[in-house]
Amino acid sequence: MEMEQLIDKYFRAGRLPHIWCPGCGNGIVTGALVKAIDKLSLAKDDVAVVSGIGCSSRASGYLDFNTVHSAHGRGLPVATGVKLAEPRLKVIVVSGDGDATAIGGNHFIHAARRNIDLTVILYNNNIYGMTGGQYSPLTPTNSKATTAPYGTVDRPFDVYDLARGTGATFIARATTYHTQLLTDVIAQGIEHVGFSVIEAITACPISFGRQNKKGSAPNMMKWQKDHGVMLAAYEKLTAEEQTDKFPIGVLYKAQAPEYTAEYDKVIAKAQKGAK
Ligand SMILES: Cc1ncc(C[n+]2csc(CCOP(=O)(O)OP(=O)(O)O)c2C)c(N)n1
Numbered sequence: 598m599e600m601e602q603l604i605d606k607y608f609r610a611g612r613l614p615h616i617w618c619p620g621c622g623n624g625i626v627t628g629a630l631v632k633a634i635d636k637l638s639l640a641k642d643d644v645a646v647v648s649g650i651g652c653s654s655r656a657s658g659y660l661d662f663n664t665v666h667s668a669h670g671r672g673l674p675v676a677t678g679v680k681l682a683e684p685r686l687k688v689i690v691v692s693g694d695g696d697a698t699a700i701g702g703n704h705f706i707h708a709a710r711r712n713i714d715l716t717v718i719l720y721n722n723n724i725y726g727m728t729g730g731q732y733s734p735l736t737p738t739n740s741k742a743t744t745a746p747y748g749t750v751d752r753p754f755d756v757y758d759l760a761r762g763t764g765a766t767f768i769a770r771a772t773t774y775h776t777q778l779l780t781d782v783i784a785q786g787i788e789h790v791g792f793s794v795i796e797a798i799t800a801c802p803i804s805f806g807r808q809n810k811k812g813s814a815p816n817m818m819k820w821q822k823d824h825g826v827m828l829a830a831y832e833k834l835t836a837e838e839q840t841d842k843f844p845i846g847v848l849y850k851a852q853a854p855e856y857t858a859e860y861d862k863v864i865a866k867a868q869k870g871a872k
Contacts, residue, residue, distance in 0.1 A: 608631075622720075622799030622801075626773060633784035645686045645689070648667065648696075651725070670701030670704060672690045673697075673715070673717070676708075680714060689787065692718070693733075695725045698759065705763070709764045712853050717792075718797055719794060723735055723736050732744055735753050736751070736753060737749075743808070756796040765793065767786050767791060767792070767849070768848045770782075770797075772797070772798040791851075798821055824842050825842070831843075
């Protein structure tokens with residue numbers, strides 16, 4: 598399907614135009630999400646998109662599925678409730694780096710620990726975009742931010758390490774330059790039964806790029822092209838070569854008991870009255 602047909606089918610025309618700045622990558626990530634849903638031939642009523650607050654979290658309002666635009670950092674607990682109430686739904690959480698790993702960090706680690714069947718698309722633009730460029734837990738050390746005019750000293754999380762260490766069973770990364778890959782890993786994440794995390798590297802040329810002299814939006818995408826390396830090729834690089842690159846593709850996949858299925862067993866036991 599062409600992008601225009603995808604927009605007609607999956608977006609709420611009355612909510613457009615969107616608020617994203619010229620050059621922002623969020624439209625590419627959201628486009629990849631609808632392409633993935635289309636590729637999987639999911640019925641719109643079988644999908645729920647839940648978000649917190651932020652530029653990226655606005656995606657839930659633009660999309661024509663069952664949607665909830667909740668509070669900052671609370672997309673995951675709301676999505677957990679939706680999934681437990683209606684396990685048949687494919688529940689997708691769209692989240693920013695601040696939303697998912699700062700204010701919502703606690704929710705993130707516990708959703709991963711439970712291995713609940715949700716798909717998180719973490720729009721990583723390395724900054725708090727909506728509120729004007731404060732640094733987040735995914736802002737690289739020594740970056741400028743409105744809350745760090747002399748540069749950050751904090752070390753960032755690696756989303757892969759965070760998700761892997763807390764129990765996620767599907768972890769992937771792609772960028773807005775690698776759009777086909779992004780669509781593919783989102784589709785795989787949606788199909789995976791368990792907690793899936795897709796880190797989508799997306800440029801924020803205004804709130805992050807300007808302060809850090811990253812150049813134009815196309816320049817920031819070129820940076821993604823030059824630094825993202827498919828996992829198999831990345832593993833063949835020397836440790837020194839790896840320091841300047843990051844792996845993309847499916848980074849981890851495992852099977853483990855899924856929370857709503859386990860919870861159903863508890864309900865069945867309770868209904869029988871057996872402890
Ligand atoms: C409880 C609460 N605290 C703070 C805010 C203000 N706020 C709104 S969005 C945001 C940060 C957004 O950054 P991020 O999650 O990285 O998403 P982006 O806008 O970059 O997509 C903050 C701090 C809020 N809305 N609610």
